[in-house]
Amino acid sequence: xxxxxxxxxKAQGAPEQSPQETRADPRWSAVVRRDADADGEFVYGVRTTxxxxxxxxxxxxxxxENVSFYxxxxxxxxxxxxPCKRCRPDQNSAQDEQRRKIAELCHLIDTxxxxxxxxxxxxxxxxxxxxxxxxxxxxxxxxxxxxxxxRRAQRLREALDQDGSITDAFNDAGYGSSGRFYTESTQVLxxxxxxxxxxxxxxxxxxxxxxxxxxxVLVAQSNKGICAILLGDDPDAxxxxxxRRFDKAxxxxxxxxxxxxxALVAGFVDSPTRDLGxxxxxxxxxxxxxxxxALQKVPPGQTLSYAQxxxxxxxxxxxxxxAGACAANALAVAIPxxxxxxxxxxxxxxxxxxxxxxxxLENERGLDKA
Numbered sequence: 001x002x003x004x005x006x007x008x009x010k011a012q013g014a015p016e017q018s019p020q021e022t023r024a025d026p027r028w029s030a031v032v033r034r035d036a037d038a039d040g041e042f043v044y045g046v047r048t049t050x051x052x053x054x055x056x057x058x059x060x061x062x063x064x065e066n067v068s069f070y071x072x073x074x075x076x077x078x079x080x081x082x083p084c085k086r087c088r089p090d091q092n093s094a095q096d097e098q099r100r101k102i103a104e105l106c107h108l109i110d111t112x113x114x115x116x117x118x119x120x121x122x123x124x125x126x127x128x129x130x131x132x133x134x135x136x137x138x139x140x141x142x143x144x145x146x147x148x149x150x151r152r153a154q155r156l157r158e159a160l161d162q163d164g165s166i167t168d169a170f171n172d173a174g175y176g177s178s179g180r181f182y183t184e185s186t187q188v189l190x191x192x193x194x195x196x197x198x199x200x201x202x203x204x205x206x207x208x209x210x211x212x213x214x215x216x217v218l219v220a221q222s223n224k225g226i227c228a229i230l231l232g233d234d235p236d237a238x239x240x241x242x243x244r245r246f247d248k249a250x251x252x253x254x255x256x257x258x259x260x261x262x263a264l265v266a267g268f269v270d271s272p273t274r275d276l277g278x279x280x281x282x283x284x285x286x287x288x289x290x291x292x293x294a295l296q297k298v299p300p301g302q303t304l305s306y307a308q309x310x311x312x313x314x315x316x317x318x319x320x321x322x323a324g325a326c327a328a329n330a331l332a333v334a335i336p337x338x339x340x341x342x343x344x345x346x347x348x349x350x351x352x353x354x355x356x357x358x359x360x361l362e363n364e365r366g367l368d369k370a
Contacts, residue, residue, distance in 0.1 A: 022064035030055045031067070037308060040096060043089050044069050045081040052076035057087035101125045102139045102314040105132075106147065115148040139314040140290055150289050205246055208254035209235045212266040213363075214356050217332075218242060219262045221254075225279030229265055229332045231352040245330060269333050272300050272364060276334055284328065287318075291325035292335045300336075300364040305343045327351055333360065 022028050030038035038055040045052040046062040052070065053059065070076040073083065073090045083090040092100075105121050121136075121144055122129040136144050205227065207220040212231075218238035220228035228245065230238045243251065254262065261278060268276045282292060290313045298304060304312075310322045326337040327349070338357045342348045350357035 017068070019063075019065040022067055025069065027055070027069050028064060028067070032061070034058065037311070042069055042071060043073060043076050045076050045079060050081060051084045052081035052089060053084040054087045054089040057084055057089070059084065059086050098135055099139060099311060099314060099316060101127075102136055103316065105136065105144070106140070106314055109144070109148050109151055115152060116144075118144055136314075139312065140294075142290060142293065147290070203246075203249045204252055205242075205249045206252050206254040206258050207239070207242060208259055208262045209238060210259075210262040210266045212269040214269060214352075214359060217262075217266055217269060219254075219265045220246075220251075221258065221261065222281045224281035226261070226265070226276075226331065226334065227281040227283065228330045229334055230330065231269075231332050231356055265334075269360075270363070272333055272336070272360075280331060280334060282331065282335070284325070287315075287321060288325040288328060290315075291322055292329060292331075295326075295329075295335050295337055295339065298336060298339045300339075301361075303339050303341045303345075303361065306340055306348075307343060309340055323349075 017025065027038070027042055027044070029035075030041075031044055034056045036056040041055070043052045043054055044062075045068045047066045047068065048062070052073070068079065070079065070081075076089075077083075105125060108121070108124060109116060116124075118129050118133060122132045125132055127135070133143060136142070136147070140147060142150070203222065205220050205222050207218060207228075209216050209218045211217070214231055215233055216231070216235045216238060218228065218230040218232075218235070218241075219226065220230075220242055228242055230241055232238045232241075264276065264278060282289060284292065291309065294309060294312045306319050306322050306326075307316070310316050310319045313322070315321070322340075326340055329335050329337045329351070332338075332352055338350060338360045340348075347354055347357055347361075
């Protein structure tokens, strides 16, 4: 939890730059915007004052010809600068401290045998229940209760995958009573515990392949909602992917009514600025669901890095796990993992191909300007 994610800005040891080079440096843009998200990524020294600041410093803007960038406080101090007394770049920012507290609470929930109450979490964090509830949702996209339920659902799946009775499974998952377990388990799993243990046997999933601007698109739906939107070049390969994901379910060709859903999805791929308007059956671990929920809040035409996404869910050190969650996404465009890019803004891996990712982003930016 203490490891830092990869830096978004390239560090320079003794950075003497011309005003033109400084203006072209992405770090200068962060300084001009007073971007709090860039705090901790670098500091900048101002030669006319002899101080160094964090990017979000509210002090009067420096002139670009007087600015030097450094990887951190140690490098700036070695260059002869002293820390700004206003933004205190040599100390953790309030935002850093908030993220640390929420990451600590996530770990507490993850490792607790019984879900902590909001009051218990607030006491642990030294915050009021109201403030904690608001801050937790702001940084993770989930309330503490929603995060706890998702974590318990993950434990339930893991327990059912092991040998032993279903009673042992609900005890291991942290359910306080069998009544609560049987009330919630079908909703959590999308099926009864026994059916889940049989890997989805006897469950029905409709599917069909349509066409969109990016080629074939396979759409599948369970009784809860759309459970897969797969893109590719070969319809047969898409069907094989679906069979691997739901290997013991009954895969049924979609009827005429379902084909209307396929048309809606194909239209959504081409014009993602409007709401899909269909329920989703989102299946994944508690961590994956945190990532996917945060992704659904990224507006069309905008992007963010894996490090930024990890920070948004309150797990700044989990950059690799965030990338893995993006790769595991089975609902293309509906969960817009194509909006995650490298720290330098370049396109990175996309399970349905880099060219499709580029096309989706260009299309969204075009729609955003229209």
